Amino acid sequence: MKNICFYFQVHQPYRMRKYPVFDVGKNHQYYDNLKNRQIMQKVAKKCYIPTNNIILRLINKTKGKFKVAYSITGIALEQFEKYAPDVLESFKELAGTGCVEFLSETYYHSLAYLYSKEEFTKQVNKHKNLIKKLFGQNPKVFRNTELIYYNELAKFVEDMGYKAIIAEGADHILKWRSPNHVYRPKTTKKIKLLLKNYKLSDDIAFRFSNRKWKEYPLTTEKFVDWAAFAQGETINLFMDYETFGEHQWEDTGIFNFLNSLPKAVLKKNMGFILPSQAADLTPVGELDVHHAVSWADVERDLSAWLGNKMQQTALDEIYKIEKEIINSDNNDLLRDWRLLQTSDHFYYMCTKWFADGDVHKYFNPYDSPYDSYISFMNVLNDLIYRIKGSKGKHIVTEKPSILIKK
Amino acid sequence: MFGWEFPPFSKGGLGTACYGLTRGLNKLGSDVIFVVPRGKRAKQTAHINLIVAENLYIDNEKLIIRGVDSLLHAYMSSKQYADSFNRILAFSDSSESDVIYGRDLFEEVERYAQKGKVIACFEDFDVIHAHDWMTYKAGIQAKKASGKPLVIHVHATEFDRTGGHPSQAVYDIERQGMHSADRIITVSNYTKNMIMKHYGIEESKIEVVYNGIYFDYECKDYEKIGTDDKVVLFLGRITLQKGPDYFLEAAKRVLDYMPDVKFVVAGSGDMHAEMIERAAHMGIGKNVLFTGFLKGEDIHRAYRMADLYVMPSISEPFGITPLESLQNGTPVLISKQSGVSEVLTNALKVDFWDIDEMTNKMISALNYPCLNTTLAHEGKKEVELLSWDKAAEKCIDVYSGVV
Numbered sequence: 001m002k003n004i005c006f007y008f009q010v011h012q013p014y015r016m017r018k019y020p021v022f023d024v025g026k027n028h029q030y031y032d033n034l035k036n037r038q039i040m041q042k043v044a045k046k047c048y049i050p051t052n053n054i055i056l057r058l059i060n061k062t063k064g065k066f067k068v069a070y071s072i073t074g075i076a077l078e079q080f081e082k083y084a085p086d087v088l089e090s091f092k093e094l095a096g097t098g099c100v101e102f103l104s105e106t107y108y109h110s111l112a113y114l115y116s117k118e119e120f121t122k123q124v125n126k127h128k129n130l131i132k133k134l135f136g137q138n139p140k141v142f143r144n145t146e147l148i149y150y151n152e153l154a155k156f157v158e159d160m161g162y163k164a165i166i167a168e169g170a171d172h173i174l175k176w177r178s179p180n181h182v183y184r185p186k187t188t189k190k191i192k193l194l195l196k197n198y199k200l201s202d203d204i205a206f207r208f209s210n211r212k213w214k215e216y217p218l219t220t221e222k223f224v225d226w227a228a229f230a231q232g233e234t235i236n237l238f239m240d241y242e243t244f245g246e247h248q249w250e251d252t253g254i255f256n257f258l259n260s261l262p263k264a265v266l267k268k269n270m271g272f273i274l275p276s277q278a279a280d281l282t283p284v285g286e287l288d289v290h291h292a293v294s295w296a297d298v299e300r301d302l303s304a305w306l307g308n309k310m311q312q313t314a315l316d317e318i319y320k321i322e323k324e325i326i327n328s329d330n331n332d333l334l335r336d337w338r339l340l341q342t343s344d345h346f347y348y349m350c351t352k353w354f355a356d357g358d359v360h361k362y363f364n365p366y367d368s369p370y371d372s373y374i375s376f377m378n379v380l381n382d383l384i385y386r387i388k389g390s391k392g393k394h395i396v397t398e399k400p401s402i403l404i405k406k
Numbered sequence: 407m408f409g410w411e412f413p414p415f416s417k418g419g420l421g422t423a424c425y426g427l428t429r430g431l432n433k434l435g436s437d438v439i440f441v442v443p444r445g446k447r448a449k450q451t452a453h454i455n456l457i458v459a460e461n462l463y464i465d466n467e468k469l470i471i472r473g474v475d476s477l478l479h480a481y482m483s484s485k486q487y488a489d490s491f492n493r494i495l496a497f498s499d500s501s502e503s504d505v506i507y508g509r510d511l512f513e514e515v516e517r518y519a520q521k522g523k524v525i526a527c528f529e530d531f532d533v534i535h536a537h538d539w540m541t542y543k544a545g546i547q548a549k550k551a552s553g554k555p556l557v558i559h560v561h562a563t564e565f566d567r568t569g570g571h572p573s574q575a576v577y578d579i580e581r582q583g584m585h586s587a588d589r590i591i592t593v594s595n596y597t598k599n600m601i602m603k604h605y606g607i608e609e610s611k612i613e614v615v616y617n618g619i620y621f622d623y624e625c626k627d628y629e630k631i632g633t634d635d636k637v638v639l640f641l642g643r644i645t646l647q648k649g650p651d652y653f654l655e656a657a658k659r660v661l662d663y664m665p666d667v668k669f670v671v672a673g674s675g676d677m678h679a680e681m682i683e684r685a686a687h688m689g690i691g692k693n694v695l696f697t698g699f700l701k702g703e704d705i706h707r708a709y710r711m712a713d714l715y716v717m718p719s720i721s722e723p724f725g726i727t728p729l730e731s732l733q734n735g736t737p738v739l740i741s742k743q744s745g746v747s748e749v750l751t752n753a754l755k756v757d758f759w760d761i762d763e764m765t766n767k768m769i770s771a772l773n774y775p776c777l778n779t780t781l782a783h784e785g786k787k788e789v790e791l792l793s794w795d796k797a798a799e800k801c802i803d804v805y806s807g808v809v
Contacts, residue, residue, distance in 0.1 A: 022765075371754075374770040377770070378766075
């Protein structure tokens with residue numbers, strides 16, 4: 001039987017305030033708390049609460065045949081607790097149905113794997129503990145930030161004890177193959193690879209309300225026909241949870257679509273499956289991915305976070321001070337340092353706007369990538385200032401890590 | 407086409423824009439008759455840069471430049487006109503009664519308009535295109551004489567030039583021009599909104615045509631000022647509209663953090679002396695260098711020796727200088743109160759009055775090399791896409807709509 005595997009990404013960064021150079025060495029409050037609260041409460045109202053309610057109702061109505069997986073970042077969970085506790089409660093309720101799986105990822109939604117495996121491991125474990133505490137589950141499937149994936153990561157995650165890992169089913173890694181099967185990452189022994197069917201996923205996530213799209217409007221029947229027609233045993237529909245009600249507003253009919261989907265799927269003799277269950281299937285072959293793929297932009301590579309010199313410098317500098325931060329044994333410093341690692345900060349600095357930029361612009365709290373870089377580097381300079389504990393005027397620099405080297 | 411100035415005798419963006427646009431139109435096969443006022447008997451000085459007809463050359467067969475005897479030149483105020491009129495009296499031995507020039511600026515505009523009418527009777531053309539207020543009357547007269555449609559092109563309004571305190575007489579001419587025109591071209595949405603708000607023009611009558619830029623000169627490498635000190639450049643007329651005082655305020659604050667930065671103020675204008683005094687008074691005289699009026703190669707040199715170009719204009723309908731700066735590889739910080747900020751993504755932007763943010767961005771652009779190079783690199787790529795050919799194409803669309 002053919003199954004649909006849903007996984008929804010839930011994430012909200014801690015957005016930083018506009019941090020001017022004058023504050024370096026003087027003001028160590030980096031976050032725009034007001035904006036973070038407003039956004040969380042807005043999205044809770046438009047998306048998290050109504051969508052959770054629908055999912056819960058669908059699970060009950062189908063007597064558990066409908067099931068979904070979530071990956072919720074640590075900092076999103078923190079912000080639920082602070083700004084929208086009822087969202088957290090409704091996720092707990094979903095966890096109680098037994099039809100909802102929670103995936104593992106870095107607590108801070110960071111790119112740590114690319115820079116420090118030690119830090120990466122700490123962040124994944126911190127997230128795992130939180131999921132266990134809140135939802136009573138021990139995650140078995142791993143998804144890396146922004147679906148960044150390559151062979152070496154699969155091996156590392158296998159060694160951490162996971163049974164499956166999730167990645168983008170990009171054309172350039174699959175070539176003629178279908179994303180609707182389970183694969184074995186090259187160089188690994190046991191771990192399974194689940195690939196996003198980006199065509200069908202993006203039909204919902206991006207194209208659903210696009211009136212210029214020739215398939216508009218997307219009806220449940222049409223979508224289920226496409227799924228039924230696709231070859232393979234598992235159709236992985238992976239998308240941002242905010243698709244429901246936030247990216248696609250309620251008036252587009254997205255909630256009606258979701259509401260009627262399970263019944264239509266079951267009627268076509270297909271079912272639903274969780275990622276950890278899909279991982280029990282036998283791999284159809286091996287997949288060799290040397291260069292990192294991700295789910296972002298048309299390139300499906302790292303260029304959304306590492307495409308220009310500003311992004312590279314900011315990331316280099318933040319990880320150069322890992323040792324000093326750890327040695328400082330100062331929890332405030334450690335937390336600020338980790339919050340600066342959230343991938344969104346680097347996404348805001350992306351300058352490849354013209355072809356693919358709309359998405360970047362929509363989610364950017366800054367007027368431009370340059371403004372976000374200025375704020376970020378000013379904050380980083382302040383962080384170094386705090387490590388040094390220096391007195392007097394601090395001259396800001398683009399390589400602040402040199403200031404703490406002996 | 408009625409203009410005020412044409413390179414090489416231009417004082418600012420308008421001459422450059424007319425040059426670019428006419429070249430673009432030529433390329434697309436349109437013949438242009440370009441009428442400029444000229445001050446035939448006046449001597450040229452650095453202070454008043456009159457257009458001299460003898461020196462206007464015809465650079466190809468398709469562009470015919472007509473000189474009209476006149477003292478008009480771009481950016482002239484009534485007071486400047488009187489100065490220039492008196493100068494002619496001083497230079498010539500003749501008494502006032504012999505002088506053929508009108509006695510004040512508005513009389514002069516009127517005279518230019520009459521000449522425009524005559525030219526319109528003798529020349530063969532399909533559409534009249536008039537650039538900015540001093541030529542509007544000429545445009546209206548030409549329209550009356552020929553019955554041909556009038557397009558007026560708003561590069562700036564009296565509200566921009568005066569920081570919101572327009573002279574009634576100029577405003578009246580602008581308003582009359584806009585209402586008599588069959589179609590209006592503005593250089594930005596910023597200007598479009600301004601003429602809708604202040605001149606009562608309906609949106610449907612206005613078309614936005616952004617300026618372009620030409621890449622047609624050799625870019626040489628220039629030495630820095632001779633030190634490793636960072637250089638921040640202001641280049642433009644030193645006048646209220648361009649915000650030189652905001653530049654100095656921000657400079658003062660930057661120097662609190664980075665005492666070695668040099669601020670170069672290039673250009674001339676009615677606030678020149680005041681700004682020199684102001685800098686001295688603020689105690690930053692040794693870090694602020696005034697170059698006086700620059701032209702030709704020296705303009706490119708100025709851009710190239712700078713680490714950052716700043717355009718702090720309080721009201722800028724378009725603003726070609728940031729494009730020139732990027733073309734020369736120097737990143738830009740521009741005021742949000744400008745048309746060019748609508749077309750440039752790869753620029754630092756700030757409200758002209760926000761000295762704190764201007765300072766923050768200046769310091770960042772000087773201290774963070776990756777920021778500086780990314781802005782310069784991406785900005786240059788972006789500027790290369792802005793062409794006069796595109797602008798000319800849009801103008802032709804506008805012409806087709808009225809002919």
